[in-house]
Amino acid sequence: MGRIFKERTSVDEALRLFLENISPIRKTEEIPLETCTGRVLAEAVISGRNVPHYRRAALDGYAVRASDTLGASPANPVLLQLSDRVEEGSSIWVHTGAAMPKGADAVVIVEDTATAGNIIEVRAQVYPNRNVGQVGEDIKKGDRVFEEGHLLRPCDAAVLVSLGFDRVKVFRKPVIAVIPTGDELISREKSGDVPPPGMVLESNGLMAAIYVNKWGGIPRYIGIVSDHPDSIKKAIEANLDTDMILLSGGTSVGKRDHAPQVVASLGEVLVHGIGASPGKPAALGIINDVPVVCLPGYPVAGLVALYFFVRPGIRKLAAIPKVPELILKRRLAAKISSKIGYVNFIRVIFEEDRVRPLTGARADVLSSVAKADGFVLVPENVEGYEEGEEVDVFLIE
Structure with a gap:
């Protein structure tokens, strides 16, 4: 008889335990802009x-002495001489951002003028510092x-x-080790054509590494590690110089699922079994102050764990400030069913001004994420949503 999960921790509690064991990186570096x-x-x-460090024209026009434009209007224009200096009765053309000529204290915008040879017809009165950017x-x-x-x-x-x-x-950016595990995995470099039955191309680790890079970390993508405790242990120990370790696969309770037990032998497992669907087999731990996330092997479950734990973990490591999440309000085009006691990750597609849940979107069907535009999180105490209800939609990055 296989092992079973002894307990299930809520997503919020699991995240709290995980983040309180993470300290922001304080090492710095200088980088080009x-x-x-x-x-x-x-x-x-x-x-x-x-x-600016100089007085500058804020708009295209003519630099003038404001006192020379008193009473100017379309019906009563003031005539000024176009010159190479500004003094009584004269002006200079200036471009936006140009330094203000000596003697000028305002700019008449070009729209308020007309020209005839070297004569400027000013049709609007300006005051000192009008259309002029000041120092500082x-x-x-x-x-x-x-x-x-x-x-x-x-x-x-x-x-x-x-x-x-x-x-x-x-x-400094956090360095995140991404370690895919599984005897059934084969790398792209060695696959040749279609892998034989029972073998699959390693894709979860690649997905994790790309998300790590997107979220502000530096991925260290490790080669495939076999489903053996000693192999997993050696891979972890070789990467304890990183800021976080992601183990992909081997997190459930089957005979070949060793990742959480290996983490426990080297440090502490904080949580094993999450109140998330998909994503329940995820585990969180700490080894020598290095946080460890054991990602489920099913692709969508792994993605859920990435969103729920790896992204906030990277943000804390990198001291990235909190920013509001982009959430869209949409009404459902069909009913959503969910499991009570779990935060349910429901993939949806847009249909005009509504969203429709994807059917047949199992945890092992990664293409369902590629087909989805976003996801809806159904809280653990809610048994789904009815058609027509308004829900929060998170875009899939």
């Missing part, structure tokens, strides 16, 4: 200069521009360039 998007600042950024108007010297822990975006890189930065100090 070209690669800073998605990285987390390791120190506050204080401006060492004014931006954007950022003043000494301003605190970004705090430590800020998640950098492309627009932030542009701001840093304007401050004279070429590189920036960020927290």
